[in-house]
Amino acid sequence: MATLTVEIVTPETALWRGEANALVARSSDGDFTILPQHTETVGDIVAGVVRVQTNEGELGFAVHGGYFQVGPGDNEGETRATVLAGVAERTSEIDVARAQAAKERLEAELAAMTKGDAENHPNFYLAQSALERAELRLRAAAH
Amino acid sequence: MAGGQERNLRRRIKTVNATRKITKAMELIAASQITRSQARITANRPFRDGMRRIILEAAKGDPAAAERLLAQPETVNAALVLVIAGDRGLSGAYNSSVLRAGERLVNTLRAQGTTVRIVAVGKKAAPYFRFRGFDVEQSFIGFADRPNFADARVVASTVAAPYIDAEVQQVFLVSTRFLSAGTQSVETEQLLPLSVPEAPVEVQTKLKGYTEFEPEVEQLLTYLAPRALESEIFSALLEGAASFHTSQQRAMAAATENADELGQNLTRIMNRARQDSITTEIMEIVGGAEALRSGK
The missing domain is CATH 1.10.287 (Helix Hairpins)
Structure with missing residues (x-):
């Protein structure tokens, strides 16, 4: 029996692990879908929503950039897909109000920074990537 | 009288x-911290192993690109040593043994004519080296007890910067490895150039030997290497924290007795x-x- 085991892991925790029918995500080369028996693959994942289709329905994960690897699993016929992300979370667990507040706050901060010499502001890139994360959370939660 | x-x-x-x-x-506080920090090591394992697997496959997929990016330098004029110690004392030999190992490494490198730069984690590390007349380039304080991934990223970018600018040819890590609750040992390892992990035999035989890459390996490795460095440093920080708490618990139990x-x-x-x-x-x-x- 061909099966697919999907793991979504971050440095702090193994977010999710289980059997799935398909894994859908986007790499810098474009969208891709991993099915059981997929060939061995290594690649990157751009910030976006990673979807895992299981028998119980579809699960969404907001992945803020990462890598994936597909290879043989421990059992016969098992394919294992591992998603490694620095930051990731279940879309169902996203705190929309908090993300919205963060987005507004960061937009205001960035606007204040752009008045001066934005690129040289020590927190410019930090704020920008935090804003990107907040926006992704909002987009992912709306799914 | x-x-x-x-x-x-x-x-x-x-x-x-x-x-x-x-x-x-x-003693009781340290004991409760041991469990927590051990759980964090366990939670980090899948990520660390996954990262190593990816690096291994990428390196095997395009040996030429891997050679260019990960090869050992022919001459080493300057090296950087990252020492991970604790923020607090009263923990038995935890700080002193890792610091002594760091000092030994610095001395060996110096004896070979290498310029050595030191980056330290933990409040106890910088004073030790400064007292002995070594310059500490940067010292990180405040997270040795409970490191999180953001801390590891900061440390990683600090030690990677001189390597990327070709100011140093090698980066070493001296830290305490948490082998089990009973055994911790001070280890010295090379962080950069990144060493390709040895694959367990069963993994090697299972791989069909043909792997697809998107994007291509060289580009992938360029982005992947800093992430792998972060992951290795994070694991070392977590294991250091667990070792610290274990060491402190043991020292405090002895003191109570x-x-x-x-x-x-x-x-x-x-x-x-x-x-x-x-x-x-x-x-x-x-x-x-x-x-x-x-x-x-």
């Missing part, structure tokens, strides 16, 4: 008991002193009464 001695002893016993209470509390023993001994001495003074007093009274009677 005998009474003064007794008072003195009583005071010392009080001090010993107060110290015992503190060491006992620290010592305090127990000391308190017991002092109590015995005090009891004897009290007994002595009572005996002397009785003798004096009896002697006085005798004298009075015979005086009649």
